[in-house]
Amino acid sequence: MKNKWLALLLLVCSVAYAEEQKTIYEYKKYEKFDLGDLEVKGQLIAPGDLSVRERDRRRFELDLYNRTDFDPNIKHDIQTLR
Amino acid sequence: MKYLFILLLASPVWAQEINWKAKPDANQLAEAGFTYAALDAQVRHLAKQKDQESADLELLEDLVLKTNVEALEDYDRGVLSKMHVASVHFLLGREAWKEKKAKDAQKWLVNVPRWHRYYPEARLLLADMAADTGADGAREAFEEQCYEIAGKRADEVNSPLLKRYYTVLAEDCITIRARKLYKAAKYPEAVEAYARISKRAYKWPYLLLEKAWAFYNVQDYNRSLGLLVTYKSPLLESYFEPEAEVLTALSYFRLCLYDDSLVVIDQFYNNYKPRTEALEGMLNAHKNSQTHFFELMQLSPEQRRQLHPFIGQLAAQIGQRPRFALDQASLVKVKAESDRLALVLQNLPSNHRARGWMKDSVAHLGAVKENLVGRINYHAKKDMFEFISNVYELSEELFKVKLEIISRKKDLVYGSKKLISDRGRGSFSQVKRTRFEAFWKFHGAFWADELGDFSFGLASNCSTVKKEAPREE
Numbered sequence: 322m323k324n325k326w327l328a329l330l331l332l333v334c335s336v337a338y339a340e341e342q343k344t345i346y347e348y349k350k351y352e353k354f355d356l357g358d359l360e361v362k363g364q365l366i367a368p369g370d371l372s373v374r375e376r377d378r379r380r381f382e383l384d385l386y387n388r389t390d391f392d393p394n395i396k397h398d399i400q401t402l403r
Numbered sequence: 404m405k406y407l408f409i410l411l412l413a414s415p416v417w418a419q420e421i422n423w424k425a426k427p428d429a430n431q432l433a434e435a436g437f438t439y440a441a442l443d444a445q446v447r448h449l450a451k452q453k454d455q456e457s458a459d460l461e462l463l464e465d466l467v468l469k470t471n472v473e474a475l476e477d478y479d480r481g482v483l484s485k486m487h488v489a490s491v492h493f494l495l496g497r498e499a500w501k502e503k504k505a506k507d508a509q510k511w512l513v514n515v516p517r518w519h520r521y522y523p524e525a526r527l528l529l530a531d532m533a534a535d536t537g538a539d540g541a542r543e544a545f546e547e548q549c550y551e552i553a554g555k556r557a558d559e560v561n562s563p564l565l566k567r568y569y570t571v572l573a574e575d576c577i578t579i580r581a582r583k584l585y586k587a588a589k590y591p592e593a594v595e596a597y598a599r600i601s602k603r604a605y606k607w608p609y610l611l612l613e614k615a616w617a618f619y620n621v622q623d624y625n626r627s628l629g630l631l632v633t634y635k636s637p638l639l640e641s642y643f644e645p646e647a648e649v650l651t652a653l654s655y656f657r658l659c660l661y662d663d664s665l666v667v668i669d670q671f672y673n674n675y676k677p678r679t680e681a682l683e684g685m686l687n688a689h690k691n692s693q694t695h696f697f698e699l700m701q702l703s704p705e706q707r708r709q710l711h712p713f714i715g716q717l718a719a720q721i722g723q724r725p726r727f728a729l730d731q732a733s734l735v736k737v738k739a740e741s742d743r744l745a746l747v748l749q750n751l752p753s754n755h756r757a758r759g760w761m762k763d764s765v766a767h768l769g770a771v772k773e774n775l776v777g778r779i780n781y782h783a784k785k786d787m788f789e790f791i792s793n794v795y796e797l798s799e800e801l802f803k804v805k806l807e808i809i810s811r812k813k814d815l816v817y818g819s820k821k822l823i824s825d826r827g828r829g830s831f832s833q834v835k836r837t838r839f840e841a842f843w844k845f846h847g848a849f850w851a852d853e854l855g856d857f858s859f860g861l862a863s864n865c866s867t868v869k870k871e872a873p874r875e876e
Contacts (some may be wrong), residue, residue, distance in 0.1 A: 338423065382813070383807050385648060385656075386800035388616045390586035395531055398575050398606075400501075401782075402524060402568070403723040 409796060423757035429664055439740050439771055440638045440764045442466040442474055450482045458759070461471060468520055478773065490513065493521040505532045523553035523572050530576065534583045543582065549576035564732055568725045574606045581610075585617055593617045602855060605723065608634075608642040611855055615650055623835055626653040629857035636854055641719045645675055645790075649797050654802050659822055659865040661808045668801050679794045682713050686787055696783035697776050700727070713790070721786050727779065736776045743767035820867040833860040 405785050424431070428447060431442035445463050449455055467475060467490040470641035475483060490516035498510030509532060515525040530545035550573050557569035557855060581596035597614040600607060615630040631647045633639060648671045655664035699707065700718055701776050711733075721727055748761040836858075 331771075364647070370588040374681055377814060380810075383803045385653065385803055385807065386797075388585075388613075391613055392586070394609075394613070395579060399527065400577070401533065401726045402473075402575070403471070403726050403729055 423751075424593065425756040426760050427757070429466070433462070433466060435642060436467045436739055437744060437764070438466060439474060439737055439768055440744065442470050443764070443767050445483070446475070446478055446486075449486055460486065460488050464490055467491070468568040471729060471735070472521065473730075473733065473778075474771065488517055489519045490521060493525055495517075496525060499859045500528050500532065505535070517552070520556075521554070521686065523569070523576065526552070527572065527579070528574050530579055534579065546576050546580055549573075564725075564728055571605050571725050571789075574600060574604045578606060578610065582613070588620075590618055592619075592620045594869075599845070607640050607855070612644050612647050612650065612857075615647070619650060619654060619657075622657070624658050625833055625859040625861055626835065627654045629860070630855060631850075632857055632859075633854050637731070638854065641716050643716055643795050645671070645794050648675070648802055649804075651738060652801060656804055656808060658861055658863050659811075660861065661812060664804065666806050670810060671798070671801055673812075675794050677799060678711070678713055679791055682711050682787075685714075685790050685793070690784070692780075694780055696781035696787070700779060700783050714787075716803055717790055719781070721783055726782065730779050731776055732780075733777070734772065737768055737772045737775060741765060741772060743863065744768065745822045815867065818867075819870045821870050822864050823866040825866050830860050830862065831871075833862050 427444070429445035432444055442463075445459065445466055449463060454670040463486060467488070472490050474621070475491065480495060484495060492511045492514040494506045496515070499505075499508035499511060508528065512525040512529055519525075526545045526549035530542050530549060533539075533545055534543035544766055553569045553573035553576060557566055557573060558567065560566050577600055578598075579843045580592050581600070584590075584593040584596055594614060594617045597617065598609055600610060604610075612632055613625045616804075618624075618626040618630065622873050628651060631651050634642060634644060634647050635873050648667055652664045652667040652671070655661075655667060699710075699714065702710075702718075702719065704715055704719065707718050711855065744765050746763060748758065748765060750762070751758055840856075
């Protein structure tokens with residue numbers, strides 16, 4: 322019974338402590354990079370200038386109208402006979 | 404004048420002083436010249452018979468040929484199918500063909516004998532069905548039979564109506580071949596088949612467009628454009644085909660003459676669209692009318708033109724069709740018969756035994772008349788609304804062509820290129836021709852014998868050259 326009272330007291334204390342200690346995050350407000358001063362160490366294995374392989378742009382042609390048959394005309398002609 | 408005509412028609416009946424029975428048979432009615440009433444009486448008589456006598460069937464056949472097969476359209480098909488008469492078989496076959504029941508249609512149509520009036524038309528329907536199943540041999544045989552007999556009958560008959568019917572029928576039989584070849588993508592053969600059709604044919608102006616499509620599909624755009632320019636001739640003024648404008652724009656587009664194509668497209672939008680919208684508004688106001696379009700067809704060409712420019716041209720096209728002429732002729736006959744019978748009825752004593760059937764018969768003829776008016780009205784309405792919907796569909800297609808032209812022009816600009824267009828518009832060397840064809844230059848006059856043989860001489864503009872950078876001063 323005594324142990325139980327002790328455990329309860331500890332729990333109340335820890336909750337009270339957690340409420341008191343609020344975490345505050347601070348971010349770096351300003352940082353300066355001098356790009357000219359940056360140095361990259363390595364071995365040059367490609368030509369110095371940038372090159373892009375030229376290729377044709379993909380063209381999508383619209384499906385333009387074409388007559389595939391005159392079936393409706395045949396039906397129409399027969400129906401207009403009489 | 405109209406009343407005098409009716410009286411003249413009625414006078415032989417008065418002179419005969421027919422002893423009308425309480426219920427006369429079809430023979431008596433036919434002898435008195437009441438053909439439609441006789442047909443009705445004969446169909447009702449045969450419907451009650453279990454074993455139909457050949458004399459009765461012969462009379463039925465005779466009456467159908469006088470009234471035209473359409474007079475039977477309103478009777479029950481089950482009843483008609485028991486009457487073994489070639490005209491009835493033709494009607495049943497044609498109805499089955501309309502419903503795409505090929506087997507049934509064939510079963511009835513093969514029964515129509517060679518000597519019969521409807522034989523060529525039955526062969527045309529059989530040719531169409533044979534083509535759909537891919538039976539080319541059978542199709543060609545049916546076409547030849549149809550063409551041969553229809554052409555022969557057109558020379559033999561005296562009636563201008565029947566002459567026109569057989570002539571148009573013969574043209575249809577020969578056209579079906581060209582169209583089926585086109586469908587099979589045999590374009591050079593299709594061009595040859597179209598060339599078999601005489602320039603004097605009723606259908607020839609309509610077929611110019613189909614032939615132009617065949618040339619378009621063999622990449623002979625100059626011929627295609629040449630054929631289409633025929634519609635600009637004064638002789639073909641009433642034949643206006645919106646699809647011809649689309650094909651013209653497409654032909655210019657394929658030759659990379661984009662500006663020419665755009666001019667045609669703009670003309671289409673400026674000419675057809677506002678007029679079609681106005682026409683649609685006008686027609687929509689009467690779309691549920693059972694007589695408006697019939698009345699429109701009865702107006703003189705001048706009166707129709709005043710209503711709307713397209714109505715005059717559309718009505719002229721509809722009026723040239725055999726169906727319209729046959730329906731109009733049937734209507735005149737039914738009206739005359741109905742008026743005659745009404746006159747006889749009016750002069751019969753009030754207690755005469757024949758009054759009962761005469762009243763029924765006058766009512767029946769009134770219904771036949773109404774059906775014919777409804778038929779003419781329906782077909783004219785259908786054709787006019789089909790025209791409107793066709794213009795809208797083609798308008799969409801032209802919009803796609805316009806988009807494609809804009810896209811290609813943009814590509815040229817981005818690629819710093821331009822079309823190789825700094826040269827003459829056309830030359831004689833661009834005209835493709837066979838060794839049998841000779842060509843003359845066009846000097847702005849549409850000579851009748853040259854119609855349908857025009858060709859442009861435009862070179863393709865599809866090569867591109869690099870655009871020179873502007874010089875720096």
